[in-house]
Structures are given as C-alpha cells and as structure tokens.
Amino acid sequence: MVSSEQLLDILGNETRRMILELLAEKPRYTTEIASLLSIGQKAINDHLRILSESKVIEPYVQKQTRGSPRKYFKVNEKFRLEFTLTPGYFEVYILDSEVDAKSIIERFPEFGELQKQVEQIETIRKIGKYGQICRDLGDEMVRLRKAKMYVESLLAKVRIKCMKVIDSLNLNPEEKRVLFELVTAEGNITVEEISVKCKIPEQETIRVLNELKKRGLLRL
Amino acid sequence: MVSSEQLLDILGNETRRMILELLAEKPRYTTEIASLLSIGQKAINDHLRILSESKVIEPYVQKQTRGSPRKYFKVNEKFRLEFTLTPGYFEVYILDSEVDAKSIIERFPEFGELQKQVEQIETIRKIGKYGQICRDLGDEMVRLRKAKMYVESLLAKVRIKCMKVIDSLNLNPEEKRVLFELVTAEGNITVEEISVKCKIPEQETIRVLNELKKRGLLRL
Numbered sequence: 396m397v398s399s400e401q402l403l404d405i406l407g408n409e410t411r412r413m414i415l416e417l418l419a420e421k422p423r424y425t426t427e428i429a430s431l432l433s434i435g436q437k438a439i440n441d442h443l444r445i446l447s448e449s450k451v452i453e454p455y456v457q458k459q460t461r462g463s464p465r466k467y468f469k470v471n472e473k474f475r476l477e478f479t480l481t482p483g484y485f486e487v488y489i490l491d492s493e494v495d496a497k498s499i500i501e502r503f504p505e506f507g508e509l510q511k512q513v514e515q516i517e518t519i520r521k522i523g524k525y526g527q528i529c530r531d532l533g534d535e536m537v538r539l540r541k542a543k544m545y546v547e548s549l550l551a552k553v554r555i556k557c558m559k560v561i562d563s564l565n566l567n568p569e570e571k572r573v574l575f576e577l578v579t580a581e582g583n584i585t586v587e588e589i590s591v592k593c594k595i596p597e598q599e600t601i602r603v604l605n606e607l608k609k610r611g612l613l614r615l
Numbered sequence: 616m617v618s619s620e621q622l623l624d625i626l627g628n629e630t631r632r633m634i635l636e637l638l639a640e641k642p643r644y645t646t647e648i649a650s651l652l653s654i655g656q657k658a659i660n661d662h663l664r665i666l667s668e669s670k671v672i673e674p675y676v677q678k679q680t681r682g683s684p685r686k687y688f689k690v691n692e693k694f695r696l697e698f699t700l701t702p703g704y705f706e707v708y709i710l711d712s713e714v715d716a717k718s719i720i721e722r723f724p725e726f727g728e729l730q731k732q733v734e735q736i737e738t739i740r741k742i743g744k745y746g747q748i749c750r751d752l753g754d755e756m757v758r759l760r761k762a763k764m765y766v767e768s769l770l771a772k773v774r775i776k777c778m779k780v781i782d783s784l785n786l787n788p789e790e791k792r793v794l795f796e797l798v799t800a801e802g803n804i805t806v807e808e809i810s811v812k813c814k815i816p817e818q819e820t821i822r823v824l825n826e827l828k829k830r831g832l833l834r835l
Contacts, residue, residue: 403626403627403632404629406623406626406627406698407623407624407626407627407628408627412620412623415705416705419700419702419703419704419705420703420778421775421778451700469702470700470701470702472701475699475701475764475767476698476699476700477697477699477760478626478696478697478698479695479696479697480635480639480671480695480696481639481690481692481695482639482689482690482692483639483640484639485635485636485639488760494761494764494765496765498761499761499765502762506762506765509769510769513769513772513773516776517776519776519780522780522781522794522798522832525773525776525777525780525798525799526797526798526799526800529770529773529774529777529798529799529800530801532766532769532773532801533770533802534801536763536766536767536770537801538722539759539762539766540708541714541715541718542719542759543756543759543760544695545714545716545726546726546729546752546756547695547756548714549733549752550749550752550753550756552733553733553736553748553752554749555641556736556737556739557749558640558641560740560742560745574742577746578742578743578745578746578749579749580746580753581749581750581752581753581756582750582753582754582757613742
C-alpha cells in the first residue's frame with residue numbers, strides 16, 4: 396500500500412495528473428495516452444510504471460479484434476484518496492476497500508431514492524435526464540462535504556484545546572507528541588502508527604508509552 | 616484563489632508538507648520552523664512565501680513581551696481541500712468559505728449532540744475525556760466519508776454511462792467533451808469553467824456550445 400506521502404509526491408507531477416484525468420474517463424493504452432498528451436511514449440511509460448507500482452492504476456491485457464492483445468491501464472476501482480488541511484487538522488486518508496451500500500443506506504435512508512435513479516440508468520438514452528441525476532447527486536455531495544467539514548471543524552477545536560492542555564503538563568516534547576496522538580486518535584491506534592505519526596522510532600515510542608503509563612496518564 | 620493544479624504542485628513537496636503539518640498544530644515563526652525541521656532559514660522562507668501566496672497559510676504579526684514583534688504563520692482557517700480519484704471521477708475540491716453550523720444541524724440533527732460536547736470542552740481538563748470526544752467525532756467522520764464515497768460511486772456510474780451515450784452520438788471530440796462537462800456538471804457551470812475543464816479556449820468553447828445548441832442537444 397502506498398503511503399500518503401508517496402501519493403502526494405506522485406500527484407505533484409502535472410503529467411501524471413493529466414494521465415490520471417484521462418484514465419478516470421476510461422481505460423486507455425500507452426500510445427493513446429502519449430498521443431492525446433503529445434508527450435513521448437518513453438516518458439508516459441515511466442509515469443505509468445510509477446502509478447501502477449503505487450496501485451493508483453492497474454494494467455490489464457485486452458484481446459483486439461485485429462492484431463496482438465493490447466495492454467490497457469485503468470484507475471484502481473477500490474482506490475480513493477482524500478486530503479484535508481485546516482487548523483488543527485492535517486490528514487491524508489486513503490481508502491482501498493469497497494463501500495458497503497447496504498450499511499450506508501441504513502444510516503442515510505434518504506440515499507435509497509438516489510440509488511434507485513442510478514439503477515435505472517441503463518435504460519436511459521436522453522442526455523437531459525443524465526444532467527438531472529448528476530445535479531441531484533451533486534447537491535447531495537455538497538451537503539455531505541459540508542457536513543464532513545463541520546465535523547472536522549469540531550474535531551479541530553477539540554484537538555487544539557487538547558494540545559493546550561497537554562502543553563501545560565510537565566512532560567518532554569516527545570512525551571507530549573505521543574500523548575497527543577494517542578488521545579486524539581479517531582479510533583484504535585497501533586504503536587507503529589503512533590511511531591510514524593510522531594516520527595519517533597518504534598522502540599523509543601514504546602519507552603515513551605511506558606513512561607506515560609507510569610505517570611498515570613494512560614492505560615494500555 | 617489558487618487553482619487545484621497549483622495546489623497539488625505545492626503539496627508535492629515534502630518540506631512544504633512538513634511545514635503545513637507543523638502549522639496545522641499551531642501558528643509558528645520562521646526560525647522556529649527552521650529549527651524544528653533542521654532546514655536552513657532561507658529555504659523555509661521560500662516555502663512560506665509560496666504557501667502564503669497561494670493563501671494556504673497566512674502571516675500575522677504578534678507583539679512579544681520582550682523584543683520586537685514577530686511574524687507568525689498560521690493555516691488559513693477558511694481553507695479546505697479535498698481530492699478525489701476514482702474511475703469516472705477525478706476532482707480537486709477547494710472550499711474557501713466557512714461552514715454554516717445551523718444549516719448543517721438542520722440537515723443532520725444527530726450532530727447537535729456532538730456540537731454540545733465540543734462546546735463544553737473549555738471546562739474539561741481530563742485527558743481521557745478528550746479521547747472519548749475524538750473517538751465519537753472520528754466515528755462520525757468515518758460514516759460521512761463512506762457516505763460521500765458512496766454518492767461518489769453513484770455519480771461515477773452515471774458519468775461513465777453518460778460518456779458511453781455521448782460517445783455514440785455523431786459529434787467531434789471537442790463537442791463530446793463540452794457536452795459531457797455540461798451534462799455532468801454538479802450544479803450551474805459557466806463558459807469559463809467548461810473551457811478550463813475541457814482545456815479548450817473560451818472563444819472556441821462558445822462556438823462549440825452554439826453548435827450543440829443548433830443540433831438540439833442543449834438549451835442555453
């Protein structure tokens with residue numbers, strides 16, 4: 396699995412973003428991409444290799460009606476990335492599993508209607524109808540984005556205040572960092588994850604955790 | 616306003632990401648950042664300038680109890696970025712306005728309880744309590760992320776199908792691209808926005824729009 400750091404490095408390149416935009420439309424093959432972007436095939440191949448290695452895209456071979464089979468690239472369906480930056484909150488979130496529609500509709504029953512509309516889409520040939528469905532879904536996206544940003548802003552407030560409280564404790568900088576990550580974790584967190592987030596070696600992280608436990612600041 | 620392209624360029628740099636991570640924690644000044652990252656002040660200054668110009672962070676001057684006032688940098692509160700990549704969908708979304716809590720709680724009444732908890736936080740000194748609130752908010756974030764991904768996946772289905780329908784029409788590639796952007800826009804879209812999305816000059820976009828209108832494929 397690619398790290399969020401590597402991913403932002405990958406996306407920091409304009410050509411790679413253009414390739415991803417083309418592949419988000421539909422699967423394509425190397426010479427097709429090279430010609431659409433007017434960039435040499437060798438360079439495109441290098442980018443496709445980097446993107447494939449990071450599992451953002453995946454190659455597959457497709458038989459042709461004429462000539463030899465051709466290698467296509469497509470965006471990995473299970474791959475989703477989200478990046479959030481706001482005071483108190485800097486996070487890159489990568490989801491690489493599928494979303495369970497049933498449990499979502501249980502939590503948000505109002506999506507049932509949207510789902511029905513989308514299910515009927517195979518039978519629709521009228522362009523205008525697609526526009527309507529896209530706008531309905533778009534409205535829902537805006538609402539969800541705002542809701543997510545709202546919860547994020549609550550979380551940011553809690554994190555900022557929590558940092559102040561921790562700052563006032565008689566701890567060294569490493570202990571403060573570890574305690575902060577531990578307290579503000581949004582779910583269960585492993586020693587390895589704390590070590591990555593705090594940029595402290597794992598052995599040292601364990602030592603700090605034991606120290607915090609000794610002081611009665613946490614239960615392990 | 617910074618474009619999503621520029622922003623990914625900005626975030627593609629590891630040092631800039633480390634600076635943002637530090638500033639997401641709390642406002643800091645140049646020498647402080649340089650010393651925390653063990654990077655020369657000149658280089659840090661260059662990155663801070665780029666980040667400030669893009670409005671991702673903003674500088675402000677703060678009086679010191681001793682000595683001359685000091686220039687601090689903080690993450691722009693109104694700034695949020697979200698990036699989504701999935702088949703049928705490649706989008707960078709930048710929000711630069713504040714979220715209206717009232718309208719969100721109207722739509723998602725269940726957030727009222729979370730808000731109350733966060734409002735009481737000023738009075739809380741117990742670290743464990745922060746952990747509980749973070750986990751509750753984290754659970755809600757996970758649900759919202761999944762819900763958003765679900766709606767995105769519906770949208771992606773509609774977009775892919777819509778592209779197939781448009782592909783079957785007797786149109787040239789530019790006309791197809793413009794028609795697709797127009798139909799799949801999640802809300803109202805301006806000529807300028809279509810021109811940027813399709814990478815076609817504005818004058819040419821207008822010509823294509825008129826051509827599509829003539830063919831009865833859209834109403835303007």
